Amino acid sequence: MPFHHSNTADKFIVDRRKTHRNSDVSRAVRKTRDRLSQQAGNPAFESELLKLHARAMVRSATAIPLLVLSISIVGLFSGMGNEILLWALLTLTCYACLAYFARRVDRSEASAIDPGPTRAYFLAGHFLSGLGWAYFAQLGCDGCSIDQFSVFKAVVLLLAIAATALIGSSLRRTLVVTFAFPVAAYAIAGARLWMPVEAVMAGLLVLALPFFSHVAANMNRAALMLMSFRREVDGLIAELETAKSMSDEARRRAEEANLAKSRFLASMSHELRTPLNAILGFSEVMANEVLGSMNNQTYRDYAHDIHGSGQHLLDVINEILDLSRIEAGRYQLNEEPVTVLHTVEECCRLMELKARNKGIRIVKQFESVLPRLFADERAVRQITLNLLSNAVKFTGSGGEILVRVGWTAGGGQYVSVKDNGPGIPEDEIPIVLSAFGQGSIAIKSAEQGTGLGLPIVQGLLAMLGGEFQLHSRLREGTEAIAIFPPSRVMEALPAVPTRTVARGERRKSA
Structure with a gap:
């Protein structure tokens, strides 16, 4: 027999079509996004950019x-003399000081990091190294x-x-300084010198400086945007995580409260039934005179009336x-072989008497032979009676x-x-499957119930490892199916041979 999808619902009646948002959490997230959408010049990003620049300087300190x-x-072998050595010594000294300061910043x-002074120190170090390159630009090589x-x-x-544009892109205006x-x-x-070659090379250098400055500025903006995105993602x-922890805590408290409620009601069985049994007994005695x-x-x-209401x-x-x-x-299953x-x-x-009073005919279609189930007969009986009671109702x-x-x-x-x-409208099936849930037809009906029959059926089937399915079409009817798993079907035991039985009886008599 083919089965279609099952309709399940939570214990509580919740309209899943409506979106529910915590306004405080929403405002907090929006505030965080506004805070994280920072522009260049923000102290937090400036510190990170300076640290990034220091790391780049340390990693490329030998370039x-x-x-x-x-x-x-090359200058020494070409005959430039001590002047080129002096230039190399001054320039290397400037870069060594710059690398030392960058290492200190990188370890912090x-x-x-205080962005203002650190940025000023970096720019001063780059300016001093630039003086070395200016000295190199004035060098001559006549001989x-x-x-x-x-x-x-x-x-x-x-x-x-x-090289400086690539290394120092994290610090703005490094190349120009x-x-x-x-x-x-x-x-x-x-x-x-008024030489065409020198003029061309000078023009090339003049054009190269703004070009590489533009490249360095784009790399700086990319690094800033990357850090902004990373900070936003982290935030x-x-x-x-905060919202999830709050949700988990709220769910835990709700589950504890629901469990406490269930335990309280389960422990009140004697206290609630004892006075009711007295009311039922005395009212029956009075009614029967x-x-x-x-x-x-x-x-x-x-x-x-008292007896009926009780x-x-x-x-x-x-x-x-x-x-x-x-x-x-706390529902105890008394599992034993059950013939469904x-x-x-x-x-x-x-249920036939109640159905006959309403003019309803119960038609049965049973398999001729079915093996027994290893289940709780009381639970199977309660499942069947609840389904029949709803159908008759x-x-x-x-x-x-x-x-x-x-x-x-x-x-x-x-x-x-x-x-x-x-029948039941499609959108009301989750409601009727929830505890105390009733559809519009049940509410209009004169024979209203508590809305607990189907949830009890679902709970009992879940304890038995089974499944409950509810299919319904408006103005056509409803079908409720209780499915018991194959693991609970008991195999038929083979018949014991007559000789074996007789032999066992003789041993007992001996």
Whole structure:
């Protein structure tokens, strides 16, 4: 028998179509986003950018010094003399001081960095290193063996500008502070010579400085944006973790409160039933006139009304207590071999009188032979009676209820109760499956219940490892299916041979 999807619901009636948001959490998240959307110049980002610049300086501390050493070696072999060594010594000293300061900043925490003085120290160090490059731009090589020495100097300056643009992009205006003076010195020196090559190289350097400055500025903005996104992600993750912890705590408290409620109701069984049993007993004695006749018919009617109302109240209390015990995990299953066919047949006989009074016909379609289930007979009986009671309650006069018992496709067993009543709208199925939930048709009906029958069925089937399915169409009817898993189906035991039985009896008699 094919089954479709099952409709389940929470214990509480919740309209899932409406979005619920905590306004305080929403405002906190929005405030965090506004705080994290910071522009350049923010002290927090300035500290991180300075630390990033210091790390880049430390990691590339040997790049430009190696270039300076290479140039000085080439100058010595070309016959430039001690002047090139003096330039190399001054430039390397400036870069060594800059690297030492960068290492100190890199080892410091970002929160401990004062952006103003640190930025000023970095720019001062880059300016001093730029003076070394300006000194190099003024160097001459009249007696050396390098042809077009001015072109060589321009190429070296271009390499230094490009390297500084990549290394110092995290600190704004680093390139301009370092190479504005050297490029001006080279342009002045080239203008004195009035040579086309020097003029071209000077123009190239003048154009290269703003170009690489633009590249460095773009890299700076990219780094700033990356840090902003990282900070925003970290902040949102922190907000999400906070909201999750609050939600977990609220859920834990709600579960504890619900469990306490269930335990309280489960422990109140004796206290609630004892006075009700007394009311039922005395009202029955009065209604049946056991201790003597009652001459007033009104009093007899009152006694019948008291007994009927008390019985209804006892049924409601029993349902509440059953659901509470199930929720609290205190419903004890007395598992034993159960013949589902016999149990369902007895339940149908119990409901036939009520169905006949409403003009409803109960049709049974049972499998001829079904093995027994290892289950709780009381739970199976309660499941069947609840399903039959709902079907009788909501089926109109002259209707029909079809009760089926058989195999599932997976090897389990099922009990199906199908009526041709008014049905349930699709959007109300989660409501009727929730505790105390009633659909619009049940609310309009004169035979209202507590709305606990189906939740009890779901709880009992869950304890048995089974599944509950509810299918309904408006104005066509409803089918409720209780499915028992294959693991609870007991295999038929083989018949014991007659000789073995006789041998066992002789041993007992001996």
